[in-house]
Amino acid sequence: MKLEIINAKLNPLKDEDVRAIVDIERHPAVRKWLVEYADEEYEKELEEYRRFFSELKGNDRVEVLVARIEDRIVGFLALWRMDDAEQTTSIGISVHPDYWGRGIATNLIREAVKLAREKGVKKLIIETLEENSAMKHVAEKLGFKLETVRKGKIFKDGTYHDEDVYLLRL
Ligand SMILES: CC(C)(COP(=O)(O)OP(=O)(O)OC[C@H]1O[C@@H](n2cnc3c(N)ncnc32)[C@H](O)[C@@H]1OP(=O)(O)O)[C@@H](O)C(=O)NCCC(=O)NCCS
Numbered sequence: 258m259k260l261e262i263i264n265a266k267l268n269p270l271k272d273e274d275v276r277a278i279v280d281i282e283r284h285p286a287v288r289k290w291l292v293e294y295a296d297e298e299y300e301k302e303l304e305e306y307r308r309f310f311s312e313l314k315g316n317d318r319v320e321v322l323v324a325r326i327e328d329r330i331v332g333f334l335a336l337w338r339m340d341d342a343e344q345t346t347s348i349g350i351s352v353h354p355d356y357w358g359r360g361i362a363t364n365l366i367r368e369a370v371k372l373a374r375e376k377g378v379k380k381l382i383i384e385t386l387e388e389n390s391a392m393k394h395v396a397e398k399l400g401f402k403l404e405t406v407r408k409g410k411i412f413k414d415g416t417y418h419d420e421d422v423y424l425l426r427l
Pocket residue numbers: 286287288290291349350351352353356357358359360361362363364383384385386389390391392394395398
């Protein structure tokens with residue numbers, strides 16, 4: 258299993274890659290952990306992702322890394338620059354459940370930390386549901402520290418959940 262981490266701005270994705278990303282985002286085991294997602298038809302969501310990737314090069318608010326194993330996109334990560342004076346950037350990440358536990362998120366985040374440093378980012382954050390033990394474990398393993406617990410911040414599946422904010426200073 259050869260894992261490659263690819264910068265989607267430097268290596269434009271093929272349509273089948275964009276579909277693979279939409280499939281990851283729509284997978285129920287992934288969606289369970291996502292805080293924000295569009296609840297819409299497959300084709301409509303695919304169209305939005307196509308537009309996002311076609312405009313990616315000109316979008317200076319975001320960087321995208323994808324994880325590829327033997328021609329299949331198995332995970333991806335977005336670095337979103339937030340509008341603040343402290344040059345904070347937020348990480349969003351998903352890995353296809355068939356590939357969980359193989360170090361893909363760990364590799365994606367390691368590469369994202371390097372990229373963020375190159376871009377002059379000062380603070381990297383991961384905002385995650387308090388119950389997301391796998392995400393929290395990866396964040397802590399990579400040196401992120403729990404900065405804030407936002408009590409009852411997330412309303413999901415009929416109840417309020419805490420949101421943990423992990424921070425890495427670069
Ligand atoms: C969180 C997620 C990105 C992790 O991806 P991954 O590729 O499986 O992560 P890795 O294989 O690099 O690392 C997983 C680590 O978590 C550990 N882990 C897995 N499930 C766990 C759990 N329930 N509790 C604690 N640790 C857990 C694994 O043992 C592994 O630890 P290790 O590196 O010390 O061996 C993936 O589960 C995912 O896509 N989840 C759905 C979307 C999501 O939650 N995104 C984050 C929203 S902020």
